[in-house]
Amino acid sequence: MAPTIDPRTPVLIGAGQFCERISDAGYVGHSPAELAAAAARRALADTGADPSLVAAAIDTIATTRQFENSTPMARAPLGLSNNLPRSVAARIGADPARAVLEVSGGQSPQHLVNEFARAIAEGHADVVLLAGAEAISTLRHFQQSDSKPNFNEVVEGQLEDRGFGLGGLMSRQLAVHGAANAPSMYALLENARRARLGLSLEQSRHEMGRLFAPFSAVAASNSNSASHAQHSVEALATETAENRQIASPYLRYLVARDQVNQSAALILTSVESARQLGIPEEKWIFLHGHADLVEKPLLERTDLGAYPAGVASVREALRVADVSLEDISAFDFYSCFPIAVSAVCDEIGLAPNDPRGLTLTGGLPFFGGPGNNYSMHAIAEAVGYARSHPGRFVLVGANGGVLSKYSTGVYSSQPTPVPYASDRSSTIQTMLDNTKGPKLVTRPEGWGVIESYTVVHNKDGSTRGVVVGRMEQTSERFVANPDPQDAAMMKVLNVGEPVGTRVYASPTARGNRIALASGDGTKAPIFRSEYEFVQVRRDGHVLEITINRPDARNALHPPAHDELDEVLNAYFSDPDLWVAILTGAGDKAFCAGNDLIYTASGKPMWMPGNGFGGVTSRRAMTKPVIAAVNGFAMGGGFEIALACHLVVADASARFALSEVKVGLIAGAGGLVRLPRTIPQKKANELILTGRQLSAEEAFSLGLVNRVAEAGQALAVARELAAEIVQSSPTSIRLSLHLMNDTQGIADTLDAVAFPSVALDDLMGTQDCWEGLAAFAQKRQPHWTNR
Structure with missing residues (x-):
């Protein structure tokens, strides 16, 4: 190899993979740290130099995140390392100065290669180990066992934890309507693309089968695959008990296989360090092209079935490498779902049956989908391919989120003309960010058309429809569900082509609903004889409403919100009721806000359209509501009091927007109403510190009308109501x-x-x-x- 290569040029010098199957005779049940270390040892051996010398030279280690550490809600039943990079480093005899835990997303491995190649070129690193692993199959294997391994590790030392990196990836609207998981969201995108191309559901499944059958064949011959079963087009496209529906149009064999124990590692150095370590030049692989781009949030995209960021990333990497698509000899496209491949290949002009193939590993549904680390395996395969095909180019496309982040790399044994060619990702990103998508309406009311949809099939046989639509008059986008009991609407989603169907959208307490007809004959709201979480007392023209969850300090969960909303609807509709008093049961709390224990339980969450407690977003409050605050009014409880017309406080009452103390925000009106009620600087202090206010201080600030003696808040509120009733x-x-x-x-x-x-x-x-x-x-x- 020519000696004129710039010594700061980055090169991949080692790649290793490791797979442990429960069915294997020598199955051990390794932790993710042990799996990653096994792959790292193979990468060290793959360099062709003394593994201990290479390990000792590692100055930087970066690892991808595990499933158990990829979202705030994730759990690790068997435990995990507090510092995965250093857990791996310690096992291979490395002591790097810098350790990095990357953000979540399947783009992570390629993004790390792009980032640290630049760092090496600029002199900020010399020898970098990249690694990652998942032990999901082992985790599930031991989950019900009485004898479980303990994967917890506490490792001292520096760690640059970059966080989850979930900004723009999570949508409250999708979550409320039951489409917060990957299959549901990808299905919405897949059906939008399918409808745009004029394919029926059956045609689409056969197209996906034709795309993925060659992937299955590659996986069957890959020694590192989680499974070596091979599937035909017909087997992939046909629904069976084993290949059951997940979320239409997806059958199980068409989606990523996450039950794996897999790991991969890469070693990246400068040419100078490679020579010093004695790495044979035939081991060197160069990064020729690279790009990293981010898509707009799902519901802000112009075309749900397209992936502009992914397409632009591939095109920019090709431009940086100064090669055309025809110059690429092998590809690996991230393939968690078919659209992750097709949405990119559609636009760059790459046919599904291209003789070069679209995968090196066998793809996520067949080779396996080890979470954020899949593309580390793809790059390891690319290194092997480039070594065995000198001078040829290989492209790896890595997708993260829900067609949300895309990183691309172009590799070859051929040296690069410069250490690290500049890419225009930042400029392209600005253009993508400035693309205007449709406006989202969170509470649609009126006629619209279905833009995309899916029907989620649960293991218990139940189904749930999810629809993304556009309002006829404004083209605003909305998310909704059909009522599960609406047989006519569910038939539309299960038979024929739902996209383009005219539907009537309307908001409800549990989210937006769609139907084939407008209106549902709802009668004027009336009071029930009994409530579970609310007590109602009528005294002439005055209605007393008591939040009745004293054991939870009257904190509110969705069923309690629904009852309060229902009672207030009946109050505002009843012409014989002129004043309402809202209070809490017991003497400890008026309302302690959101029931955080219920929220953390993972049970379904929803909120009435009229807001927290049925009051904070209620517009037509043209009859007085008095808050009789007895004890704590914390978080949402304070927001309820702020939304009421009048407040009577017990002398022992305490008020606070305490959300910042538990990692939340006062999003039910507190951040808006408090600064409009008291001086701005005082409001800022209370919001930013979560400090409690006494009844007297609240009175002095004008937040409370009257302060009652201890235990007399309701009595004084009744007196105030009696005064109001004297007027018209x-x-x-x-x-x-x-x-x-x-x-x-x-x-x-x-x-x-x-x-x-x-x-x-x-x-x-x-x-x-x-x-x-x-x-x-x-x-x-x-x-x-x-």
Whole structure:
């Protein structure tokens, strides 16, 4: 090899893979750290030099994240290392100065190669070990066993933990509607692409089968595959008991296989270090092209079935490498789901049956999908291919999230002309970010059309439909579910082509619903005779509502929200009720906010359209609601009090927007209402510290109308309600109406001159003329609320 290569040029000098199957005779049940170390040892041996010398020279180690450490909700039943990079380093005799734990996502391995190749070229590193592993199959194997291995490790030393990197990948709208997992979200994208291409569900499955059958054949001959079973096109495309539906259009054989014990490792050095370590030049593989790009959040994309960031990443890597698609001899495209391959190949002009093949490993459904680390295996295979085919080019495309992040690398044994060619990823990223997608409406009401959909099939035989649609009038995008009992709507999603079907969308407490007809004959809300989490007492024109969860300090969970919302709906609809008092059972708390224990349990979460407690997002509050705060009003409890018209506080009451103390934010109106109610700087202090306010301090700030003696908040609230009832309910209702109308008008005179219909309505009320007559006749008025 020519001696004129710049000594700072990065080269891959070693690649190793390791696979442990439960069915293997020598199965041990290695931890992820042990698996990664096994792959690292193979990478060290693969260099052709003294493994101990290479290990001692490692100055940087970076590892991908495990499934157990990829999201805030993930759990590690068998334990895990607190410092995976250094756990691996210690096992191979390395003591690097720098250790990195990368963000989540399948793009991670290729992104790390791109990043540390640059670091080596710029002189910030010399010898870098990249590694990763998953032991998901072992974890499931031992999960129900009485004798479990303990994978916990505590390792001292520096660690650069980059966090989960989930920004833009999670959608509350999708989660609320039951589409928060990968198969559901990918299915929405797959069906959008399928419909755009005019393929039926059956045609689409056969297309996916034709795409993936060659992958299956490659996996069957790969010694590192999790499974060596080979599948035909027909077997992949046909539903059977084994190849069951996951989320239409996906059958089980078409999605990533995550039950694996696999690991891979790479060693990246400078040419200078490679020579010093005695690495044979025939081992050197160069990174010619590279790019790293990020897609817009799923619901902000113009075309749900396209992947502009992935396509741009591949094209930019080819440009940097100064090669064309025809110059590439082998590919490995990340293949967790068919669309991860097809959405890229569609646009770059690569046919599914290209004779060069689209995988080196066998792909995630067949070779195996070891979480974030799959593409480390793909790069290891690319190293082997490039060595055995000198001068040829190999392309690896690595996808992360839900077609969210894409990193590309182009490799060859042929030296690069410069140590690290610059790419234009940052410029391209700006262009992608500036692309305008549709606006999202979270509470749709009206006619729309289905843009994409899926039907999720659970193991117990139940199904759930998820739809992404567009409103007819505005083209705004929405997410919704059909009612599971709506046989006509479910038939549309299961038979024929749902995309383009006209549906009526409407919001409910448990998310948005779609139907083939508008309206559902809902009657005016009424009170029930019994509630589980709320007590209701009617006293003349006054309604008392008591949150009845004293054991949970009256914290609210979805069923309690629903009951409060239902009771308040009935209150505002009942013309004989003029004032409502809201309080909490017991003497400890008015409401301690969100029930965090319930939230952490993983049970289904939802929120009424009228907000926390059925009140914080309620617009038409034209009848008074008094909060009788007895004890703690924390987080959402304080937000409820802020949303009420009047507040009476027990002397022992305590108020706080305490969300920041538990890693949340006061998103139910507290961050908006508090700064509009008290001085900005004081609001900032309370929001940023989560500090508690006493009843007296809250009174001094104008947050509380009256402070009652200990235990007397409800009694004083009743007195206040009695005062209000003496006045005209129509005057009160229309006064609140006018206040609501003008609240957002900044100029005082513009607000005064605002032509509210409340003034016109007042003149037509019976109470208006009754009040005037009673005044003239010097008698008490008789209010009728008409």
